[in-house]
Amino acid sequence: MIPIDVRNLNKTYKGNFQALKNINLHIKTGEIFALLGPNGAGKTTLINTICGIVRPTNGTITVDGHDIITDFRAARSLIGLVPQELATDAFETVWHTVNFSRGLFGLAPNRAYVEKIIRQLSLWDKKNNKIMTLSGGMKRRVMIAKALSHEPKILFLDEPSAGVDVSLRKDMWENVRTLRDSGVTIILTTHYLEEAEEMADRISVINKGEIILTDNKDDLMKKLGHKTLTIDLDQPLNTVPPFLSAWKLDLDACAKQLHYHYSTAGGDTKVPQLLAGLSKAGIAYKDIHTNQSSLEEIFIELIK
Amino acid sequence: MNTYAIAAIYYFEMSRWLRTIGQSIAAPVISTSLYFVVFGSAIGSRMTQVDGIAYGSFIVPGLIMLAVVTESVSNASFGFYFPRFTGTIYELLSAPVDYAETLIGYVGAAATKSVLLGFLILLTANFFVPVHIQHPLLMLLFLVLTSVTFSLFGFIIGIWADGFEKLQIIPTLILTPLTFLGGSFYSIKMLPAFWQKVSMANPIVYLISGFRYSFYEAGDVNLSVSLLMICFFLIAAFCAARWMLKSGYKLKN
CATH class of the missing domain: 3.30.70 (Alpha-Beta Plaits)
Structure with missing residues (x-):
């Protein structure tokens, strides 16, 4: 089963702005897939459409064979999303917000699992802190913990390194690799091309709403390098x-x-x-x- | 049905309320006490009975409705608008949650707060005036139906509003005047004939009348008409909220 299969996807916003133009994309199981493109290219719109946040104008998207519209429960429960913006519940504690996410995605409370995730992301000593008291890098990790709280098979990381310092970025890359090794398919967008070069198995380049190319990173480097x-x-x-x-x-x-x-x-x-x-x-x-x-x-x- | 999601939303909303429990309790208790001082003692002492009920006792159901309607709208609209404002709404929109679960979670929590508030005001009123409830179950039914209906209405405002100003427009400019003119502090029968007819166009009149009937068996409108009207508002608000969530109005574009 293809984890994510996008066919002939179009998205036109109000004012006739076409953000996505006939997108076709097939993500493979267990790969790290990097989506590259300049600002406004359509990366976030594409991710948000797959995750159900933006309604597609036409085209089909399936997640592990489940259509995102007609079988949205099965499709969405497989996906974890870390959005680009640092959107957090400022007054909630780390522990509560991660547990909230797990419940929202339909899973029974599991203290041991949530504890494991929070520890893996080096947030355990901050578990009772309100999110408003955390640094930008910690908030980013809280968002990753929230996305992982419901044990997703597919993880979207929209600019995961934005605002994160160099050493933390390296730790994050390590976490991403560990997740991939555990069988999670990862789709990331990034402005740090060295990040894609370092981690991605395959790369798609999107510009002005169109996918320009999709290829294995090594082949791409060989062909165009x-x-x-x-x-x-x-x-x-x-x-x-x-x-x-x-x-x-x-x-x-x-x-x-x-x-x-x-x-x-x-x-x-x-x-x-x-x-x-x-x-x-x-x-x-x-x-x-x-x-x-x-x-x-x-x-x-x-x-x- | 995603019951864990309903529980998560409900618990999240209730804990937001509990974080400011002092404010949540103190504000209605103080304002109710002030209403009793002003309307019950200062004005009420100069008034004869209304519909055979002492004025201080007469205004209790109206005061409860005033607070319940205002707080239901305010709680539900803020509860849904704030995640939109901060951006955390992405999580709800990307979760395996349908419109019914979203409504039960958000509206259920807002309505729970309003029902608790209603009882708190009832308790406060008991310190000032004698209050007898002739039909407790009917009173509870009206309280719950009103809380749910106006929480749904608040939820709709929470989706519709795209700024904090808009969040306040309908409660301030429409709802509060309608509640004050809906017979909270007087009987519609006390108005001249023309204004009595005009008042019948005010939906709040039916709610307060029905609610007052459950206390004193006295109301401005027939009980069954009151019940029909509240059910009509409930269904209308539910349909509007359902359409908004299913179509993704102001949420998914």
Whole structure:
């Protein structure tokens, strides 16, 4: 059974603004799926539509085979959602708010399970504190605890790292991986592309309400990623010799480094030929190293 | 039916009320006492009986209705609007909860508070004037029906309002005047014939009249008409709230 299957989904808001355009998406069991896109691309609308917060204009969405409209109880009980905004009940305690969420999703009280979740998220010593007294990072973790309180099979994390410091972010990534390892399917949106690069199995890029591409992260990096070979020369070079023009080399300002930009997609990188050419021309070099373009650079290219 | 969700919403709403229990009890007790001082002692001492009932005792059912109607609307509207304002409503909208469970949780909690408040005012009134309830079950029926109906009405306002100002508009500009003009402090029969006819267009008249009948067997309107009217308002409010939740009006767009 496909955990989430979105077919021909459209959402048009009042004023004829089309937030989602013919979205088709199939999430696989147990994967970490990253949804990337600039602000206003439609990421949150898509998540909210799947979770039942926004009504779709047309199209179908099933969660583990359950239609989100006609079989909403079964569909929603499988989903946990951590929204982008820090929306919490300021006057409630951590313990009460997490238990409230569990009840709302139709599960009997289970002190041991709720305690486990709160401990896992390092909130146990704050369990009797009112949420208004917690820091932003702690509030974010409370929201994760609420989303996990009803033992969901699918977890949506809409910008989970927003406002969270670096060390806490790393802890959160670790928690997300642990959840994935326990069989939970995770869909996350993020502005931190390093987060998607670090964690995601597959990536979808959405822009102006349309899915531009969906691919395995590694394949995406391979297909669209570029590499740069940097050659540290022994002696400065006045100009790039004409016989090396085929490689379109850049000579840096100090004339001591040559840069060769190439794609790994085709397999033939022409790096060995370049190095052989340099040796043949008597151009000595001290060192060579390569840089892989980041997901961020790929993403910027895609949404241009 | 998701009974755990109903319990969660109900418990959440009741604990919100219990957090400010001092205020919740003190405010109605003080205002009721003031009404008795002003209307019961200052004005009532100069008035003869109304419908054969001492004026101080006559105003008790009206005072209870005044507080119950106001508090039902205020509690239910705030209870549902506040999560919308803070954004925590996302959780309810994404939960496996249908319209009936939502209504039972929110409206049930608001109505419970109103019924408790009604009894509290009744208790307070006993310190000032003698109060006899001829038909206790009928009194309870009217109290519960009114609490539920106006809690539903408050719930509708909680969905409709998109600001704290709007939350106050209907209670302040429509409900309070209707309650004051609905015979809380006088009998409709005391008005000139023209205004008696006008008053019949005020739905609160039927509630207060029926409620007063349960105390003293005296009312401005026939008991069965009062009961029919309260049932009509209840069904109308329920249908409106159900439509709002099912259509996602102001909630899912």
